[in-house]
Amino acid sequence: MSVRENTISILVNNTPDVLARIAGTFSGRGFNIESISANVTINPDVTKIIITTIGDQDTVTKLEKQLNKIVDILDVKDLTDVASAQREMILIRMKVTDVNRDRLKQTVDTHGWKVVSTAADCRILEVTGDRQEIDRALTVLEPMGLDDFTRTGIVALEQCKS
Amino acid sequence: MKLTGAQVLFNALQQENVDTIFGFPGGAVLDIFDELFRRDIRHILVRHEQGAIHAADGYARASGKVGVCLVTSGPGATNTVTGIANAYMDSIPVVILTGQVATSMIGGDAFQEVDITGITRPCTKHNVLVRRIEDLGRTVREAFHIARSGRPGPVLVDLPKDVIRDVIDENDISWSVTIPNNNNNKHASIPEQCMAAIDMLGKAERPLIISGGGVLLGNASNEFRTFAKKLNIPVTSTLMGLGGFPASDPLWLGMPGMHGTYYANMAISNCDLMVAIGVRFDDRVTSKLDAFAPHARVLHIDIDPASIDKFVKSHLSIVGDCKPILEYLNQRVSENGFSMAQTQGWLNQIDLWKKHAPLTYCRSEKIKPQHVVETLYRLTGGNAIISTEVGQNQMWAAQFYHFDYPNSFISSGGLGTMGFGFPAAIGAQVASPDRIVVDIAGDGSIQMNIQELATAVNYNLPVKVVILNNGFLGMVRQWQEMFYEKRYSHSDIDNVPDFVKLAEAYGAVGLRATRPEEVESILRQGLDTPGVVVMDFHIEPEEGVYPMVRPGAALTEMVLSKERVAA
Numbered sequence A: 001m002s003v004r005e006n007t008i009s010i011l012v013n014n015t016p017d018v019l020a021r022i023a024g025t026f027s028g029r030g031f032n033i034e035s036i037s038a039n040v041t042i043n044p045d046v047t048k049i050i051i052t053t054i055g056d057q058d059t060v061t062k063l064e065k066q067l068n069k070i071v072d073i074l075d076v077k078d079l080t081d082v083a084s085a086q087r088e089m090i091l092i093r094m095k096v097t098d099v100n101r102d103r104l105k106q107t108v109d110t111h112g113w114k115v116v117s118t119a120a121d122c123r124i125l126e127v128t129g130d131r132q133e134i135d136r137a138l139t140v141l142e143p144m145g146l147d148d149f150t151r152t153g154i155v156a157l158e159q160c161k162s
Numbered sequence B: 001m002k003l004t005g006a007q008v009l010f011n012a013l014q015q016e017n018v019d020t021i022f023g024f025p026g027g028a029v030l031d032i033f034d035e036l037f038r039r040d041i042r043h044i045l046v047r048h049e050q051g052a053i054h055a056a057d058g059y060a061r062a063s064g065k066v067g068v069c070l071v072t073s074g075p076g077a078t079n080t081v082t083g084i085a086n087a088y089m090d091s092i093p094v095v096i097l098t099g100q101v102a103t104s105m106i107g108g109d110a111f112q113e114v115d116i117t118g119i120t121r122p123c124t125k126h127n128v129l130v131r132r133i134e135d136l137g138r139t140v141r142e143a144f145h146i147a148r149s150g151r152p153g154p155v156l157v158d159l160p161k162d163v164i165r166d167v168i169d170e171n172d173i174s175w176s177v178t179i180p181n182n183n184n185n186k187h188a189s190i191p192e193q194c195m196a197a198i199d200m201l202g203k204a205e206r207p208l209i210i211s212g213g214g215v216l217l218g219n220a221s222n223e224f225r226t227f228a229k230k231l232n233i234p235v236t237s238t239l240m241g242l243g244g245f246p247a248s249d250p251l252w253l254g255m256p257g258m259h260g261t262y263y264a265n266m267a268i269s270n271c272d273l274m275v276a277i278g279v280r281f282d283d284r285v286t287s288k289l290d291a292f293a294p295h296a297r298v299l300h301i302d303i304d305p306a307s308i309d310k311f312v313k314s315h316l317s318i319v320g321d322c323k324p325i326l327e328y329l330n331q332r333v334s335e336n337g338f339s340m341a342q343t344q345g346w347l348n349q350i351d352l353w354k355k356h357a358p359l360t361y362c363r364s365e366k367i368k369p370q371h372v373v374e375t376l377y378r379l380t381g382g383n384a385i386i387s388t389e390v391g392q393n394q395m396w397a398a399q400f401y402h403f404d405y406p407n408s409f410i411s412s413g414g415l416g417t418m419g420f421g422f423p424a425a426i427g428a429q430v431a432s433p434d435r436i437v438v439d440i441a442g443d444g445s446i447q448m449n450i451q452e453l454a455t456a457v458n459y460n461l462p463v464k465v466v467i468l469n470n471g472f473l474g475m476v477r478q479w480q481e482m483f484y485e486k487r488y489s490h491s492d493i494d495n496v497p498d499f500v501k502l503a504e505a506y507g508a509v510g511l512r513a514t515r516p517e518e519v520e521s522i523l524r525q526g527l528d529t530p531g532v533v534v535m536d537f538h539i540e541p542e543e544g545v546y547p548m549v550r551p552g553a554a555l556t557e558m559v560l561s562k563e564r565v566a567a
Helices: A020-029 A057-068 A101-111 A131-144 B005-015 B027-039 B048-063 B081-089 B116-123 B133-148 B159-163 B190-203 B215-217 B219-229 B262-270 B320-336 B344-356 B369-380 B393-398 B421-431 B450-458 B473-483 B499-505 B516-528
Strands: A004-013 A034-042 A047-055 A073-078 A084-093 A114-119 A122-129 A144-150 A153-158 B002-004 B020-023 B042-045 B066-072 B094-100 B128-129 B154-160 B167-169 B207-211 B235-237 B275-276 B297-302 B316-319 B386-388 B437-442 B464-471 B511-514 B533-538
Touching: A004 A020, A004 A057, A004 A153, A004 B167, A020 A047, A020 A073, A020 B116, A047 A057, A057 A073, A057 A153, A057 B215, A057 B464, A084 A131, A084 B128, A101 A122, A101 A131, A101 B027, A122 A131, A122 B042, A122 B344, A131 A144, A131 B066, A144 B020, A144 B167, B002 B005, B002 B020, B005 B027, B005 B116, B005 B133, B005 B159, B020 B133, B027 B066, B027 B094, B027 B154, B042 B421, B048 B081, B048 B094, B048 B386, B048 B450, B081 B094, B081 B154, B094 B116, B094 B133, B094 B159, B133 B154, B133 B167, B154 B159, B154 B344, B154 B386, B190 B297, B190 B320, B207 B219, B207 B262, B207 B450, B215 B219, B219 B320, B235 B262, B262 B344, B275 B393, B369 B393, B369 B437, B386 B393, B386 B421, B393 B437, B393 B464, B421 B437, B421 B450, B421 B499, B499 B511, B499 B533, B511 B516, B516 B533
Parallel strands: B020 B042, B020 B066, B066 B094, B094 B154, B128 B154, B207 B235, B207 B275, B275 B297, B297 B316, B386 B437, B437 B464, B464 B533, B511 B533
Antiparallel strands: A004 A047, A004 A073, A034 A047, A084 A122, A084 A144, A084 A153, A114 A122, B002 B167
């Protein structure tokens, strides 16, 4: 079976230790968390956690079954092959000098990226997109004075069933 | 009316019909023990918290009820961890109540503080730190519900001292048990799956049933026996499944796996249909996975979907409680139109295997452990509850005491916990005061919780301990003999105590047998003596457990005895 990145969407009761339970299930049973994002849902007592993990279908099925045993987990969905939107966000800090100032502005404008914080010699850019788009943004910005970045895990939402 | 947290706790226990607790007091649980003083609940004071959790476990296994254990914070709580892991591996319903420092102190490295919910997260079915008295009653009731529902398991409830001392108006207590949606209960249609199963059963020419602890936990022994007898399918039961099918039945093949019978392992290796009921295919059962049941289509019935296809791929699975599933199958099988394929040739073949290599041992001038177990079986008419420690004693008990009834064999299957058997026997004796309870022990294992002799004597729980004393950590020694060229590194216990004197020191009766001809009389005397009796049998020091499948080998590659390898 082919190994690939899988996106798992988990609905949980918003208890203090539910993240530890999920992380423990991954580490204790030999699965790996590639990226994670979590926040409350429409119902503030319920949190949605999106985890990406690398493995074949067999591994993901086993993982889903183990996660479903956690009492505070309400639902587990594998979104990998489901019609869904999957996005990440990245904040990128760029050093600004007289040499790159104009070119950076032009690049940001061309791509429709946002400048979310400005200092005398720094800009923080916000880019959202799927993983490839973020990777491409990094490739473009890297030679232009990239200083640091923070990248979120994937957030994903399945399309409504028609 | 105002109630304290301690009162709410005991009201919750009362609602769950708890009449017995195994525990040990300490600073963080003084208020709970103070309330216990006024309550009509039996408390068995152990001598070590590990004894409390194992006793609660043994109580649960013998009674089918949820076992309850109450200990203090910090070391009291950590002392239960091995027992919690033990109950978790064997899916035993136990509720562990631990004291905790006051909520305002949590996280500050207070005296006797430990993050016990953190420590036990991977070895409990669920655990909760109760932060508010409003949640206390509901949480305790939920713990019992979770412990016994679905695939059972241990649930720990951590009780901070201030929550227990707090007061609440009776009307403000929430009792309603709300268990989050359990996705593992979303099963496919059972009738549909059962019809497919019946189709598989009808076509099989070499069918075999492998049953496990799930049959006992599901209280399905009667339905299971009917099923196997109706279809005339031979049965092998794992260590955890012993007693789920009568060992005296001709369809019975004994235990499979590493120390399973030749014929059970041959049947697994040659069957064309394996019906697996309430088993999780432990590595001690399957040995080399690629060579396990290589010709079989697998029908797997289990309550835990995570057990399905975990190691052994099933061709058909039915997820659910095995009792109603077996009832349904039995009904359908009784209807007109169902017939089995011709299986007589298969049954004849199994008989030949049984004759080729029966479970046996050689007598000698020294006491043979198998002889002790066989004699114990005969003298108790197979009616005793047998607990075991772990290692050779456990395997000899499993092989030579023939279990006809459910909930009669109490043994640490998954975790393999030395020191389990004796406190578990105490718990079983509390649950079944009218039955003979015997712990079959080794001289190594019995020393791991020997202090519980005081508990047994204290409460006049007449547990009989049969020590198969070989002066070795016997199973370790056997592996060293077979795989480490007899380098007996630290398996030779040089200084075994005088168990007779030790028993007497605790106020129990101690007996000793050193020659084969003494075995029966000492066992008789021990069983006839009221109260706690320790029987010390000095056995052949280098006796091995056979058959044995080397770790990682195929089930067909059995060493049948020191001299004989399976052909």
